[in-house]
Amino acid sequence: MQFDFSENISLGIEKGIAMRMIEEHEYCKEREMPRLYRIGMFAGMGHVTIKTLRHYEEQGILKPAYVDESNGYRYYLAGQIADLQQILSLRNMDFSIEDIKAIQNGQPAKEMLCAKKQEILKQIAKLTATLAQVESYLAEENLNLSAPVLIKSLPQVTVATMKTRLFSYDELFDVMPQMGAEMERLGCICAEPDYCFTHYLEPGYKEEDILVEVCEAVTEAGENSEKVTFQVFPEVKEAACIFHKGSYDSFPKTYAILLKFIEENGYEICGNIRESYIDGVWNKESPKDWLSEIQIPVRKI
DSSP: OOOOHHHHHHHHHHHHHHHHHHHHHHHHHHHHSOOEEEHHHHHHHHTOOHHHHHHHHHHTSSOOSEEOTTTOOEEEETTHHHHHHHHHHHHHTTOOHHHHHHHHTTOOHHHHHHHHHHHHHHHHHHHHHHHHHHHHHHTOSSOOTTSOOEEEEEOOEEEEEEEEEESSGGGHHHHHHHHHHHHHHTTOOBOSSOOEEEEEOSSSOOSSSEEEEEEEEBSSOOOOOSSOEEEEEOOEEEEEEEEEESOGGGHHHHHHHHHHHHHHTTEEEOSOOEEEEEEOTTTOSSGGGOEEEEEEEEEEO
């Protein structure tokens, strides 16, 4: 048998070239493998602290690409910088960790951003109203911060009431003891904290012949008598409220502050005025120590 040495040489050369190509390909694969960065370097690249990265890892929103079990070293991929920047952007927009998890789990980002926008707009509206209140006080010639106006809700309350007509406001001092005696006879238990107020039943200010309803919060309604009846006042969603310190003679000045606030801040009165008595002749000797709160139900125009 004869051997064709030229053919064998040719096959050997091709085999050598193929081997070199395989070796070069493997070398290229090694060079193209993603590079891992230690946590300290990755923190510097992302302009955050190592503590921040560890916090995000604990919360499950940015985990290291690799953790060396022998020494606990954490390594990150360069591509995770984009994930970190997304997290930082969302945190700067006041998104919570739970919000970020929801987005990472497929919650549409646009939907979350629209909801955040509405939340921010509500905050802006609230801050704008607060700013208007500050400016109204700054505009006063005699700055009086002892009586700021607050918008708040008045909870539902069960009350014992006595309706009467007053010849003058001074007669309130006579009506309240009478009502207290009748409530005691009926076995009423006053709610805590105390909530006693006068409910004005006719519009406008009157010097005499004033129809009022004196109310005292109780733990539960009792049986009506000729003098005292029971009723439930529903919750008032919004009321403009202001504290008044001192004698009732100076109520008009406090009312002026409150009504000006209502007008300048786009509200309108939508219910009967209440005057709540916190401290008075029954527990304070000097009128300068009396404390009341004027409460006016309002709504935005």
